[in-house]
Amino acid sequence: MSSVTSTVNRQFVLASRPTGLPEESNFKLIETPIPELKDGEFLARAMYLSVDPYMRGRISQAKSYAAGVEIGGVMVAGGVARVVDSKNPNFAVGDIVDPxxxxxxxxxxxGRGVRKLDPSVAPVSTALGVLGATGLTAYFGLLDVCNPKPGETVVVSGAAGAVGSIVGQIAKIKGCRSVGIAGGDDKIEWILKDCGYDAAFNYKTTADYGAKLKELCPKGIDVYFDNVGGTITDAVFMQINTFARMSICGQISQYNNAKPEMGPRLLGMLIVARAKAQGFLITDYMPRFGEALAEMSGWLREGKIKYCEDIVEGFENLPKAFIGLFHGENIGKRIVKVLD
Amino acid sequence: MSSVTSTVNRQFVLASRPTGLPEESNFKLIETPIPELKDGEFLARAMYLSVDPYMRGRISQAKSYAAGVEIGGVMVAGGVARVVDSKNPNFAVGDIVDPxxxxxxxxxxxGRGVRKLDPSVAPVSTALGVLGATGLTAYFGLLDVCNPKPGETVVVSGAAGAVGSIVGQIAKIKGCRSVGIAGGDDKIEWILKDCGYDAAFNYKTTADYGAKLKELCPKGIDVYFDNVGGTITDAVFMQINTFARMSICGQISQYNNAKPEMGPRLLGMLIVARAKAQGFLITDYMPRFGEALAEMSGWLREGKIKYCEDIVEGFENLPKAFIGLFHGENIGKRIVKVLD
Structure with a gap:
């Protein structure tokens, strides 16, 4: 049974490694034949494809947590796709999956590690966001790494991003005061209005982050969820409370530096505050995805969590959509829509 | 009952706050009358007094984990002292204590929080070192913060110091490979010969820390016990393994900086390695001191742990002995002997 209409597969491959900010010329659109299915396999056609800041690490030469993309290799990404042909009894044509x-x-x-999505739970695009990698990143990075307690102050950088916009809402569910940092008045308005942040500031129009944090966090900072690094994180480090927990999720301000940027040495603050800074990776939590998705779906259904998708139309716009992340173009989860 | 022979108490008070490296003129020797005892109190005379790097934080204006010493206040320190007068039924003249x-x-x-020392267990001066704050710092900072497992590689900076020299030996007891970093060929010789380090290097005569670490840690770095910070720590960060644990115990290379030194931003490495960096303070472990001292005393008795005391003679040499810590003068625990 097959509903394939094309024999050609369009792919973006890595043409060259970026130095600094990626450019569209680092990627090349090629056409390859769609492979024949073997027993046990299925063929799926992309509906939505993801662009995420972590991908910058995969196309860099530097050591990272996962094997990088080779020159000529297909760019990595999560997707939501519809099964169009199947020799796997567990996946039927028409199923929507998240390979x-x-x-x-x-x-x-x-089919290994691939979920079938239920469109009646939530729009399937959410499998790339709030009910996918970025939502789970917010969930485990906040709850497991930082263990926030009611009444504590949680500061989130990149607070209007795919991850940060969810972190603040989970913090509220847990009874914390949530304070967001983002770059743009539209973003600040959105996270205050829709994401339940108690306070927030636009770092692009704030001269003294430290003074602003003091004002918005009168009881200091107990938990920091860091998506950006750099000078924003410097300011937070100086105001952490005793036994603060810092989840180092992303460092988007640093990803395009050819060599490490210099900044004030801050490890001494960890001693002063007996605090921890911990990096994590969502894939390490895979055995617990089920429990987290069940809880997140519940919160979504109850209206306790809202999400925003920043949809870019068209397969050919993937590189541009990706590069835009580093210009802070997106509010919420940026997703490229490939097929209606 | 009293064996007091003097009515005068000599004290070093803080005369001024140092900028940069402390100088002897920051301290002032004064004489005050010995106070009268009230019921429940005892009077003890110092035998040994401690000098430790952490004291630099207590005389600085910057925020720290404990209240600082005020100008005119007596400089803080641990001591080993003999009871010379007592109105406390639990402490008799002649008892040796660690106030x-x-x-x-x-x-x-x-008497609150004061231990009576048993000279038959170990020389009483060890209550300031291997069986006191620095030994306990090594114990909890390694075992509790880093949870080292057999076969893992443990790197220790300040490895010939009071804390570092013990960390390497506990790492060996736990079946780890221990690699020490210290400043001086005599120190390297000592930690290799007496502290059981498997490998070590003198950072003062090593041009490329990274290359040296690669050579000495062929399986990467699983645990880092940091006493120094700065460029040594930068090099370690670049070579940590997945799920590495870093105990941030001290940053002696930074304590005398008037403002934070600049260095490469390294938090991204925590993500790459899913690693944590955690500061800690030994006083937070007070409820568990008993168990730790029992275990440490056992290791000492069995010869599994050796220690070295760097004894400076004379009360009047306290400031000089303290300042020398920042020149790396000491091997092992530096203690000032006040009384024969």
Missing amino acids: YMGWQEYVVSN | YMGWQEYVVSN
């Missing part, structure tokens, strides 16, 4: 498929129109999968 | 007494010859105490 880690890369920037391409078609993917062949043996 | 947190400061840089002074006599102290009046109500």
